[in-house]
Amino acid sequence: MHPLLLAPSLLAGDHAQLGASVRIVEDLGLSWIHLDIMDGHFVPNFSFGPQTLAALRPASKLFFDTHLMLDEPHRYLEAFARAGANLISVHIEPAYDHAATLARIRELGCQCGLVLNPGTPAAAIEPLLGQVDLVLVMTVQPGFGGQSFRRDQLPKLRQIADWRRARGLTFRLEVDGGIDLATAAECRAAGADTLVAGTSFFRAPDRAAFLAEFSRLG
Ligand code: DX5
Ligand code: ZN
Numbered sequence: 001m002h003p004l005l006l007a008p009s010l011l012a013g014d015h016a017q018l019g020a021s022v023r024i025v026e027d028l029g030l031s032w033i034h035l036d037i038m039d040g041h042f043v044p045n046f047s048f049g050p051q052t053l054a055a056l057r058p059a060s061k062l063f064f065d066t067h068l069m070l071d072e073p074h075r076y077l078e079a080f081a082r083a084g085a086n087l088i089s090v091h092i093e094p095a096y097d098h099a100a101t102l103a104r105i106r107e108l109g110c111q112c113g114l115v116l117n118p119g120t121p122a123a124a125i126e127p128l129l130g131q132v133d134l135v136l137v138m139t140v141q142p143g144f145g146g147q148s149f150r151r152d153q154l155p156k157l158r159q160i161a162d163w164r165r166a167r168g169l170t171f172r173l174e175v176d177g178g179i180d181l182a183t184a185a186e187c188r189a190a191g192a193d194t195l196v197a198g199t200s201f202f203r204a205p206d207r208a209a210f211l212a213e214f215s216r217l218g
Contacts, residue, residue, distance in 0.1 A: 002172055002193035004218040006211065007032040007065050009176070011047055012145045012198030018052065021202070022060050028211055033062045034176070034196045036142075037080070039070045042094060043143035050076070050083035057084030065089075065134075065196075067115065067176065069142050074101045081108035089113030089136050092124050102131045113174070117142065118150050122159045132171050134194065135160055139187075140177030145198040149178030154190045161191025181213050188217045 010033055013021025025033050038047045053064060066085040070076060073090040074097065080088055088105045092098060092114055105112035113134035114125045118141055125135065137157050140147035153175075161173055174194035175187045184195050195214075204210040 005032055005194045006214050007034040007196045008201040009034040009036055009196050009198035011036040012202040022056050026060055026062055031063055032065050034065045037068050042071045043069045045143045050079040053083035077104055081110050085110055087111040087113055089115050091115045093117055093120055118153055122156045129169055134172040134174055136174040136176055138177055139175055147178055149183040157190040157192055185217050
């Protein structure tokens with residue numbers, strides 16, 4: 001199993017000073033940051049785009065874990081790769097050529113991931129598991145931070161972790177939405193290794209203490 005990794009979501013950072021929010025993550029010694037990209041179609045909200053990644057990139061060595069919540073993600077791969085994304089995840093729900101899109105992400109020099117909404121069964125991504133570096137299971141309906149964790153997604157996590165083990169695959173298994181120390185422990189037990197935390201991380205009264213507690217789940 002991969003070592004446990006915390007990927008704070010910049011969506012919950014200070015949007016008037018995103019650079020400062022990135023530095024908070026880096027100064028704690030973390031290696032990943034989760035970047036939520038929204039198009040107002042696939043999800044009913046907006047966040048930021050490739051120009052923001054490009055502006056943050058020179059000041060940070062963090063691994064840019066880029067979650068595209070877009071109806072047509074295949075149209076924007078070059079833009080996000082050029083802006084400095086290290087991993088690009090795309091949702092399985094919209095209709096586009098998923099396999100070609102994953103291959104193109106790798107061709108651009110990035111790792112690739114597939115994302116499932118809470119209503120999407122694990123079977124939807126099963127044929128593509130051999131082609132990904134990461135699977136992201138949404139534990140809230142995407143679009144907004146600060147929602148409650150959906151425990152009904154745990155069996156899906158276990159199913160994907162079982163397939164990974166049975167097939168000898170090595171993709172990371174990431175969870176996003178409503179993650180705090182308690183729900184992180186449940187996800188870890190179900191096989192997740194990469195946990196996104198927006199609200200619980202950025203609003204923690206003592207982030208170093210939060211991180212120390214989180215590390216104990218490893
Ligand atoms: C939701 C985003 C999440 C969000 C998580 O659409 O994909 O990454 O920032 O926020 P919290 O941790 O507050 O649920
Ligand atoms: Zn996300």
